Amino acid sequence: MITQDAYPVEPxxxxxxxxxxxxxxxxxxxxxxxxxxxxxxxxxDEGDPHGLPxxxxxxxxxxxxxPYAEAGYGYPExxxxxxxxxxxxxxxxxxxxxxxxxxxxxxxxxxRTLDLRAGTLSRLAHWRSxxxxxxxxxxxxxxxxxxxxxAAIEYVVQAMDEFVRVTVQSELVTNEDQPEISDxxxxxxxxxHPLDAVHHENTERGALLVHRTRGSGLMMAxxxxxxxxxxxxxxxxxxxxxxxxxxxxxxxxxxxxxxxxTKYLAYGWSSLRSRPALRDQAAxxxxxxxxxxxxxxxxxxxAYLDEFWDCADVEVEGDxxxxxxxxxxxxxxxxxxxxxxxxxxxGKGLTGTxxxxxxxxxxxxxxxxxLTYTKPRAAADALRWRASTLDLARDRAAQLDLKGASFPxxxxxxxxxxxxxxxxxxxxxxxxxxxxxxxxxxVVTGDDSLELECGLEVLVDTARLWMSLGHHDRxxxxxxxxxxxxDEYTAVKRDNVFTNLMAAHNLRVAAEACGRHPEASYQMNVxxxxxxxWRDAADAVHIPFDEELGxxxxxxxxxxxxxxxxSTSTSYPLLLHAPYVRLYPAQVLKQADLVLAMQWQSHAxxxxxxxxxxxxxxxxxxxxxxxxxxxxxxxCAEVGHLELAHDYTYEAALIDLRDLQNNTRDxxxxxxxxxxxxxxxxxxxxxxxxxxxxxLDPHLPDGISCLRFRLRWKGFRVTVEASHNEVAYTLRxxxxxxxxxxxxxxxxxxxxxxxxxxxxxxxxxxxPPPPQPPGREPAHRRAASHAER
Numbered sequence: 001m002i003t004q005d006a007y008p009v010e011p012x013x014x015x016x017x018x019x020x021x022x023x024x025x026x027x028x029x030x031x032x033x034x035x036x037x038x039x040x041x042x043x044x045d046e047g048d049p050h051g052l053p054x055x056x057x058x059x060x061x062x063x064x065x066x067p068y069a070e071a072g073y074g075y076p077e078x079x080x081x082x083x084x085x086x087x088x089x090x091x092x093x094x095x096x097x098x099x100x101x102x103x104x105x106x107x108x109x110x111x112r113t114l115d116l117r118a119g120t121l122s123r124l125a126h127w128r129s130x131x132x133x134x135x136x137x138x139x140x141x142x143x144x145x146x147x148x149x150x151a152a153i154e155y156v157v158q159a160m161d162e163f164v165r166v167t168v169q170s171e172l173v174t175n176e177d178q179p180e181i182s183d184x185x186x187x188x189x190x191x192x193h194p195l196d197a198v199h200h201e202n203t204e205r206g207a208l209l210v211h212r213t214r215g216s217g218l219m220m221a222x223x224x225x226x227x228x229x230x231x232x233x234x235x236x237x238x239x240x241x242x243x244x245x246x247x248x249x250x251x252x253x254x255x256x257x258x259x260x261x262t263k264y265l266a267y268g269w270s271s272l273r274s275r276p277a278l279r280d281q282a283a284x285x286x287x288x289x290x291x292x293x294x295x296x297x298x299x300x301x302x303a304y305l306d307e308f309w310d311c312a313d314v315e316v317e318g319d320x321x322x323x324x325x326x327x328x329x330x331x332x333x334x335x336x337x338x339x340x341x342x343x344x345x346x347g348k349g350l351t352g353t354x355x356x357x358x359x360x361x362x363x364x365x366x367x368x369x370x371l372t373y374t375k376p377r378a379a380a381d382a383l384r385w386r387a388s389t390l391d392l393a394r395d396r397a398a399q400l401d402l403k404g405a406s407f408p409x410x411x412x413x414x415x416x417x418x419x420x421x422x423x424x425x426x427x428x429x430x431x432x433x434x435x436x437x438x439x440x441x442x443v444v445t446g447d448d449s450l451e452l453e454c455g456l457e458v459l460v461d462t463a464r465l466w467m468s469l470g471h472h473d474r475x476x477x478x479x480x481x482x483x484x485x486x487d488e489y490t491a492v493k494r495d496n497v498f499t500n501l502m503a504a505h506n507l508r509v510a511a512e513a514c515g516r517h518p519e520a521s522y523q524m525n526v527x528x529x530x531x532x533x534w535r536d537a538a539d540a541v542h543i544p545f546d547e548e549l550g551x552x553x554x555x556x557x558x559x560x561x562x563x564x565x566x567s568t569s570t571s572y573p574l575l576l577h578a579p580y581v582r583l584y585p586a587q588v589l590k591q592a593d594l595v596l597a598m599q600w601q602s603h604a605x606x607x608x609x610x611x612x613x614x615x616x617x618x619x620x621x622x623x624x625x626x627x628x629x630x631x632x633x634x635x636c637a638e639v640g641h642l643e644l645a646h647d648y649t650y651e652a653a654l655i656d657l658r659d660l661q662n663n664t665r666d667x668x669x670x671x672x673x674x675x676x677x678x679x680x681x682x683x684x685x686x687x688x689x690x691x692x693x694x695x696l697d698p699h700l701p702d703g704i705s706c707l708r709f710r711l712r713w714k715g716f717r718v719t720v721e722a723s724h725n726e727v728a729y730t731l732r733x734x735x736x737x738x739x740x741x742x743x744x745x746x747x748x749x750x751x752x753x754x755x756x757x758x759x760x761x762x763x764x765x766x767x768p769p770p771p772q773p774p775g776r777e778p779a780h781r782r783a784a785s786h787a788e789r
Contacts, residue, residue: 002026002659009320014114014328014657019102025051025665030656031114031121032332032351032668033143036340036378038151038267039350042112042121045091045139045155046100051665053176055087056350058343060269061357061412062194063215066419074400076419080412082346082357083194086174086209086222088265091155093137094167098129100137105129116331117309119145119301126160134160146300147292148339149285151265154294159253166259167250172209172222174243195220197242199275207238207245208282210275216413220269223282225290227262234259264289308334310710311717312374314680317706319646325653326680329673333370336670337378342385344412345670352667358410358417361430364437366627366671369678372437372444373711379441380450386434387454389414390461397465400425404464407431422491422580426484428469431462432502436600439509443692446714452520456513460524463510463534466503470537478540485555486627487593489574489583493555495542498597501604504538511535543604551616552609554594564588564620566774573624588773589617591625595635602638602688611639611766618770626655629778630675630683637683637699640765646701647778649679660779681709685720686744695742696729698722699763713739718750728757 006018016027028051031042041054061080068075093100102110102125109126125137136158144150157166175193195211198219202208206225212218226247228236234251251259266285268278289297312330316323336349344359345367363382371379386407392414393405400406408416409424418424438455442448451459470480480503485496511531514521544553553559564586571577574588595617598605605613614635623629633648653676656664681687684707686697694713700706700722708721716734718741720727731739731750738751744761772778 002030002657002664007657009324011320011323012116012327014116014324016112019107019110021049021103023659024049026659027112028052028054029351029664029666029668031112032335032349033119033121033141033151034335034350035143035145035148036336036338036345036350037148037343038143040089040141040143040151041351042114043089044102045089045123045137045153046093047087047090048101049103052179052352053084053087054352055085055089056082056357057085057220057267057269058340058346058350059412060085060213060218060220061216062191062213064191066417068419072421074425075421076416078415079417079419080216080356080358080415081191082353082412083191083213084176084178084353085195085220085267085269086172086211087176088151088172088222088224088263088267089141089153090169090171090173091139091153091261091263092169092171093135093157094169095127095129095133095135096131096165098131098133100125100127100129100135102127108134114328116327117302117305118298119305120298133162133164135164135166136160142297142301143335144289144297144301145304145338147285147288147297148341149266149268149281150289150297151267152289152294152297153263153265155261155263157253157259159255159257161255163252163254165250165252167248168259168261170224170226170247170249170261170263172207172224172245174209174211174222195243199279200240200242200245201279202238202240202245204238205236205247206286207240207247208279209240209243209245210279216271218269218271219273219275219278220267221278221282223266223286225264225286227264227290227294229260231257262294304338308375311712313710314677315706315708316680316704317708318704322649322653322676322680322704325650325657326676328657329653329676330370330374332668333367333670333674333677334375334378337367337371337382338375340378340385341381342388344385345382346412347670348667349670352665354663354666355410356417357412359412360410361427361433362627362671364430364433366630366678367674368437369440370674372441373681373713376441376445376447376712379437383438383441383450384454386437387458390454390457394461397461397468402465403468404466405431405458405461406465407434407462422484422584423488426482426492427486427488428465428480428483429485429496429499429502431465432499432506435459435462435506435509436502439505440689443689444713448516451513452517456517456520457524459506459510459513460521460526463507466507467533467537470503472537472540476540477542478537479542485593486596487554487589487591488625489580489586489588489590489622490555490558490593491580491584493558495544495556497543497552497554497594498600500541500543501597501601504541505601507534507538549612549616551612552594552605554589554617558587561585561587564773570775572622572776574622575624587620589621591623591628592617592621592631592635595621596631598638599631599634599682601690603691607639608766610635614639614641615767615770618772620773622773622776623651626661626669626672627675629655630672630679633675633679634683636769637679638686639767640763641769642684642699642701643703644769644778645679645683646703649676649683651779652676652679654779658779680707681711685709685722687711693742694718694739695745696720696727697744697761698727699760700724713741722760724760726757726759728755730755
């Protein structure tokens with residue numbers, strides 16, 4: 001576990017005060033840098049030791065056959081796995097003839113800092129070589145937000161107490177060795193030597209390598225160039241071969257003198273462009289980086305982040321852990337998406353190879369709501385990527401003898417890559433989640449242009465999918481059979497409430513979109529009869545409810561299933577310790593399912609139903625998924641369990657900073673990091689938008705004295721400042737002088753001239769806080785309990 005003594009809690013940075021080789025892989029994920037196009041894991045500059053080497057390009061993957069013990073019609077045939085591309089981070093140092101390696105000699109000081117406002121990773125290492133020579137090494141690394149294809153490193157070596165000869169080997173290395181594969185199904189497949197050399201070239205101070213994948217046929221280029229500053233004589237030379245390019249710098253340093261190297265890196269890839277075009281793209285990016293210079297790259301990085309934080313920052317007074325964590329989460333969500341530009345946002349972003357680098361419903365369900373309110377351009381680009389895969393989704397639906405489009409459960413390019421039908425293809429709700437993300441973007445931004453550009457086709461084809469999946473029974477009730485909701489421990493069931501409500505929402509918003517764009521929908525052969533059928537199905541959807549218990553059933557018959565025996569099953573996650581044949585027929589949940597429905601479709605439930613449902617499902621939810629804690633935080637806050645909600649917020653926010661699930665080494669949990677924002681803003685801030693209006697109702701737990709957050713809404717910038725007694729709404733600017741929102745269920749007019757302050761409406765829980773399954777109390781609550789003992 002990553003502990004606070006090595007990682008102090010600070011509001012605007014994540015700082016590692018000593019190097020722990022046992023946590024090296026975890027720190028590489030935490031310190032990863034990305035701009036949505038290029039991803040660099042936080043490996044040490046010298047490359048060794050490492051936990052998991054990693055340099056990634058969004059959307060760059062290799063294919064491999066999916067193994068089946070027994071094939072079935074409609075099963076996907078090929079998997080896709082993110083490729084560890086050419087590593088340009090490497091700067092190997094020799095002091096006289098001793099390689100700088102933290103495992104040898106004496107590491108007198110070591111500190112790394114991820115600066116959330118500067119967008120840089122800096123490192124300081126004071127090292128004494130085995131022969132007694134001392135050097136101070138400082139480096140600063142960035143992946144540029146302003147230059148999509150550029151990364152850069154400033155590397156400084158200072159002689160400390162006597163003359164040293166310093167040699168730096170700056171490298172591009174392709175086809176690095178990878179760690180052995182894990183038995184955990186959430187870990188990536190290992191690709192051995194995935195890239196074939198196509199071209200290499202070099203100049204005196206730089207080089208360029210071009211490679212191609214064998215199966216997917218994608219080609220990528222990586223280039224480097226260097227500025228070298230040092231007093232006195234220096235020799236610089238470069239050589240290149242198929243999988244390695246090396247620029248060598250050698251000089252002598254007297255005590256106090258410094259060697260300063262600025263390394264510029266450029267990356268690009270394509271499935272269409274020629275080798276010369278890719279080579280020139282990378283060379284052009286290097287030229288642009290050199291034109292900006294190191295200081296220019298730093299300045300543009302800071303300016304980009306200043307603008308982001310001005311519209312996205314969340315301030316949490318009274319809880320420094322959550323303060324640091326929510327900013328860390330927002331920073332990494334931005335890094336995963338800022339310059340992705342029509343590439344998938346993976347579940348791990350570009351921080352590791354977990355889940356093979358695939359994108360899931362996490363993107364539309366958890367990451368895009370945050371971006372829609374804080375960085376809408378990035379959200380729009382992510383939606384454009386999804387729309388660009390529509391033809392593949394149509395092909396998949398046709399293969400399954402369905403109409404419309406069936407989007408994949410997990411993918412990089414757009415094809416279905418899940419080899420497990422019950423938790424993959426049968427999780428049809430992803431189609432409604434995508435439709436909801438398009439609708440949320442339209443509602444929150446007030447921009448209809450994206451819908452006309454590409455969203456309408458997605459809405460229409462997902463609506464058609466639902467009509468071919470569902471059916472009316474003889475009583476006129478509309479059902480969906482053979483579906484898996486968000487809870488993957490209850491699979492291939494009838495009438496999952498979450499799926500049914502989201503499908504109904506999909507059908508309604510598709511019909512409304514066709515009404516807004518009659519000419520475009522006519523071109524898609526949409527008729528008034530078809531949209532009327534969509535509305536009829538949505539109005540007739542079956543929502544299972546157990547009258548005796550007074551709770552909604554997660555799916556038809558769920559409350560009659562056998563209870564899970566937690567007394568004999570306390571090793572989590574259950575999916576690694578219990579067979580699905582035991583999980584599927586039991587009342588045990590991997591993650592929030594019906595509880596998520598109450599957040600996303602809040603208007604479909606009464607306050608009493610929400611309280612009863614939270615109480616019932618809390619006792620049965622194991623939170624074996626990182627998607628769960630933030631949702632439970634939101635709904636526990638709504639029904640008045642504010643302290644429990646605070647504990648869940650801590651778990652969602654600290655999942656990677658404290659490695660709470662023991663798998664941060666494989667990459668960060670983007671949905672949970674986004675969920676930290678959701679837990680605070682939708683949970684304690686009460687944000688809802690499912691009825692097309694900006695609704696807020698803040699209530700704070702005892703451990704938070706003030707919550708301040710910023711939102712974008714229809715071109716307005718709104719700041720909300722909540723204490724335990726009152727809420728202040730500031731309309732900073734916008735297309736008009738006034739905006740009407742909903743506060744605690746009532747309309748409230750805001751204007752740009754004055755801050756509007758209103759009282760917090762007291763909220764009293766209808767039921768006492770519920771227990772959780774044995775050993776599954778929220779992480780913060782468990783830690784507090786241990787501390788008390």
